[in-house]
Amino acid sequence: MDEVLIIGGGFAGLAAGVALAKAGRRVRLLEQKPHLGGRARSFLDPQSGFLVDNGQHIFMGCYHAALRFLEEIGTLDRIALQPRLRVHFLEPPGRLSTLQCPNLPSPWHVLAGVLRSDSFGWREKRDVLRLGRAVKSAASSTDGLEGLTVEDWLDRLGQSDRIKRGFWDLLAIAALNEDSRRAAAAMFAHVLRLALFSSPADSRLGIPRRGLSECYTGAAQAYITARGGQVELNRSVAGFILAEGVCRGVRLADETAIEAETVVSAVPWHELPRLLPADLLRSEPVFTNILALRPAPIISINLWFDRPITDLDFIGLRGTTIQWLFNRGGIPGAGEHAVALVLSGAHAYINRSKEELLAISLEDLRKLFPTAREARLAHSLIIKERFATFSPCVGADALRPPARSPARGLYLAGDWTATGLPATIEGAVRSGYAAAQEVLK
Template identity: 45%
Template sequence: MTSRRREVIIIGGGFAGLAAAVDLAEQGIPVRLLERRSFAGGRAYSFRDKFTGDSIDNGQHLMMGCYHNTLHFLDKIGSGHLLRIQDSPRVDFLYEREGRSSFTCPSLPAPLHLLAGLARLGTISWRDRINALRVGIALRNLNGNRDDLANITVRQWLDSLGQSDRIQRRFWDVVALATLNERPEIASADMFARVLDQAFMHRKTDSTMVISKVGLSELYVDAARAFVESLGGSVQLNADVTRLEFSSNRCSAMHLRNGDVIEPEMVISAVPYFALRRMIDPRLRRSSPSLGTLDQFSSAPIISINLWYRQTVTDLEFAGLIDSRIEWVFNKNMIAGSPVKRPQHLALVCSGAHDAVRLTKDDLIRLAIGEMNRFFPAAGKQSPIHAYVLRETEATLSHGVGMAQLRPGCGTEFRNFYLAGDWTATGLPATIEGAVMSGQLAARQVLAES
């Protein structure tokens, strides 16, 4: 006779919670996922714009070939074909007066492809390109040990490696802001070194850019839910967990806003740190070895501005804008495979937006239009017919110096309570890949206990 397998309750239906649910359901574990909102997807979701009918993401998300856990998760739920994966790494950068310069990598083994890619960036001097070798050598010499970089910022590290202001502004800063969502003066060098190692020091395909051809919710939310439900699990929406109780080293009760109380067998918390903080009594939290750092976390915002132009503004799929408060422009029609569709829907991104987040919606639209006019002559000849601004004030963890030491691992001192989410100690920045990896780690740990 087989014994009944214990039910696992997962709190939170973002990438982390859904990845955990998928892996557990696949292993025959009874899974019940509780999501506070009326839709799942967390900080990576999409919805229909009422004016144009187009799909809008809560913020454009860019993935990379090195997102191995994410790509595996998406393949498993049958969504891999909805991704646009570059054949070879390529990023176009735009400069106001100098035009375009492309980062393209030749067929060389990593990390030579990175250095060759830099060498091809026409807007960086030869001296700077040769100097960039020092970053590659420093990464190699770390041999995975980034402890010495934990207490310095990205800026301090790049300065110590003799990187000029120009190459920092024109290349390294763009990479740091895009991957860490934090300015190089704040972001910690150990996390940046980890990103560079992951993206550029292994396989060339790891450096390719990966973008969803469809809205984020269409990419993974429905498919993950269907996968879990087909295996007998459930995804419950409008299920807001307001309080967790702990006794005898266990999570003993979960209180929901609708008055329900659950006595859980096993729990995976896959909510952001600020949501978990609210569910746990402050005295218990502060005295807990695994949850005691929750009060020390902080977040960095991302602003997204969607503009629709009647006439074509750009033929590029996406581009980084150098020396601009808007860092990236994504050509949504082209990414979706409809390059000639009009109006042209462009999604603009402003990361680490601590200052811009204070601007009004109208000011943000004005700023965006001004920057589009500056970089794209065709934008200056027309006005957008529609604009939509999204502000994610707690988009990601702020990867400042010292943050890595605060991030808790998956297991806690409570026997039936595990942590997942992009903010936990995955060794990765707070990204989709970190979130998926954390969910998969939590599932593995729960399985080992089941």
């Protein structure tokens, strides 16, 4: 039986491995790190001993492929999916409001949720309804939005500054990891269509109940090995072996060659070019395009206090630098009064010192939560992910390659490939499934 070599053990590589193993193919997955999970993983903080995610991740009901993947490997119950969409927002000096969508057919669930919400004034409600109508009535998500940023599109739809800054920016940056002034309108419209204006079940948010790695890495590895496959850690691939446009295997960093007729690359976009021969990278537009993709950073600020800051699971923060707060007290091993703060699309902050970022975060919390003014900070851990995702700016989508590469036998997966989605767990899993499907054709 022909072996399939998969390079990279994040969501994309593991999803490809699970799909191929399920189809009866022998899988050999090589991961350069001593652990699986890539950009979505958890680890024990050596200083405090607490379990930390490299960054807080949320799932959505519309993550059909990702939820199917977790179900296949038996870990779906590790994600707490809301019964229906419910988001709290907090703004200085501590005004709490809620957006809660009732169980009505789409788009009425969102429209009713917005109309009833105390998060918006009448003008903002009208703005949201107007945008919802535009999304629903467009023949396709990208219809007429080519070349527009999210900000251009919002302006075109007459959205007020208050709704832009207090709602759409928060959603756009959470969904796209990019500022509205850079992010592509077409991608945002597509996400809104899938997540908000599809069905009440698709609009729900899902929060991991465990450390991220516990949600999938071990179970996916066990799934693959139980079907005769192998998952090898500390195996760094240095290049693909390519001759006359055909991939014949890979070369490891220690110069060992591994032959294979089928190779699935599931490494990030910024790692792939160095694995390709220079002439192919220069001559093949599908590969050359990858060089033009740009990164967008995320900063995660993990704080442990001596008392609870809030009893809400998560909150969208308005009028502050920090965008989201997640209460991690319920996660086994994460620490009793642990909170994770998220700063996405963090271009302007990624070079700030950790001391500065900590000071900004504490100031934001004290503006919003009376408890944070009295609480003692026991420990902090700041994680900067410079290459968290590719930036879904205007024009980026056209640079993303399909699963079948121009080199025969070499398939591409990863959240950055042409999934039509921003860089997300759903995109990564879909890309893994798409690559597996191409292999099986």
